[in-house]
Amino acid sequence: MVRVFLNETRGESMNLTDEIMKLKREKKAVILAHNYQRPEVQDIADYVGDSIELSKRAREERDAEIILFSAVDFMAESAVILNPGKKVLLPSQGARCPMAQMLRADEVRRWKKKYPKVPVLLYVNTLAEVKAECDICCTSANAVAVANALDSDTILFGPDHNLALYLQKKTNKKIIPIPENGFCPTHVLFQKGDILLLKDEHPDAVAIVHPECTPDVQEVADYIGSTSQMCTYAKELPAKKFIIGTESGLVHRLKKENPSKEFMLAYDGAVCPNMKLNTLERVHSALKEERHQVNVPERIADKARKALEAMFTVT
Numbered sequence: 001m002v003r004v005f006l007n008e009t010r011g012e013s014m015n016l017t018d019e020i021m022k023l024k025r026e027k028k029a030v031i032l033a034h035n036y037q038r039p040e041v042q043d044i045a046d047y048v049g050d051s052i053e054l055s056k057r058a059r060e061e062r063d064a065e066i067i068l069f070s071a072v073d074f075m076a077e078s079a080v081i082l083n084p085g086k087k088v089l090l091p092s093q094g095a096r097c098p099m100a101q102m103l104r105a106d107e108v109r110r111w112k113k114k115y116p117k118v119p120v121l122l123y124v125n126t127l128a129e130v131k132a133e134c135d136i137c138c139t140s141a142n143a144v145a146v147a148n149a150l151d152s153d154t155i156l157f158g159p160d161h162n163l164a165l166y167l168q169k170k171t172n173k174k175i176i177p178i179p180e181n182g183f184c185p186t187h188v189l190f191q192k193g194d195i196l197l198l199k200d201e202h203p204d205a206v207a208i209v210h211p212e213c214t215p216d217v218q219e220v221a222d223y224i225g226s227t228s229q230m231c232t233y234a235k236e237l238p239a240k241k242f243i244i245g246t247e248s249g250l251v252h253r254l255k256k257e258n259p260s261k262e263f264m265l266a267y268d269g270a271v272c273p274n275m276k277l278n279t280l281e282r283v284h285s286a287l288k289e290e291r292h293q294v295n296v297p298e299r300i301a302d303k304a305r306k307a308l309e310a311m312f313t314v315t
């Protein structure tokens with residue numbers, strides 16, 4: 001019974017994959033999948049990467065008429081902002097990042113009023129209308145470089161409090177976190193004890209974590225970096241075993257790119273439920289019906305684009 005079920009499931013997903021590929025060709029679509037997507041979604045994507053890497057990649061796909069961005073809301077918005085005129089689809093309308101929801105545009109305006117001379121640097125994990133309120137954006141990969149490039153000793157930074165503390169440590173600047181305690185509900189699940197236990201069991205393993213993890217987790221890690229930096233680091237380092245402190249989806253990409261190496265997720269429950277809303281079925285129906293199109297009003301897109309372009313001038 002189990003075998004028949006598995007075969008049927010495999011057969012169905014084969015058909016679904018074939019159909020997605022057919023639709024992709026017919027509709028001149030490009031499929032982008034974030035590093036945290038389900039393995040089967042990553043496997044059918046044209047490109048897998050972090051949000052800004054993917055949005056920039058989409059710009060090079062000049063012939064594509066549709067961008068299907070398998071990720072969460074703010075990432076698809078960035079693709080709209082950086083690819084004006086293209087139809088951007090999100091497989092699941094409900095795929096929203098809770099961290100991005102923690103900072104609203106009116107709150108940024110309030111902080112700006114309180115500190116009128118202080119530049120506002122926002123993590124790309126913000127909604128378009130919030131990005132439109134800042135001077136410059138950053139990713140977790142370039143946050144330190146962007147902060148250092150700003151001509152000010154004090155910076156308003158949001159929404160991730162842990163990334164703010166990381167920035168404070170890596171730069172000589174005063175970082176004011178806005179809001180005071182924004183966080184990623186998935187990355188804060190990692191605990192220092194998880195890493196230490198695995199290090200004890202596997203003394204030859206290298207622990208690599210994301211800066212959205214709490215400072216005590218970062219302290220016991222051997223390397224702190226964005227998902228793209230983690231991929232490069234794991235590929236280039238001769239070590240054979242890695243302890244991973246980021247969302248579970250990255251482990252699929254790491255294993256695929258480094259088949260001779262071992263990757264252990266530091267905590268099995270580190271699964272972002274919002275990212276995982278995008279199933280193969282939803283990718284298929286979004287593409288087929290061309291539904292869940294993401295729109296950003298032009299006035300907001302123009303301002304948010306300036307903040308993103310300012311970041312590209314730094315890195």
Ligand code: SF4
Nearest residue numbers: 097098099184186272
């Ligand atoms: S992993 Fe965290 S930051 Fe990324 S989409 Fe999920 S909740 Fe948002």
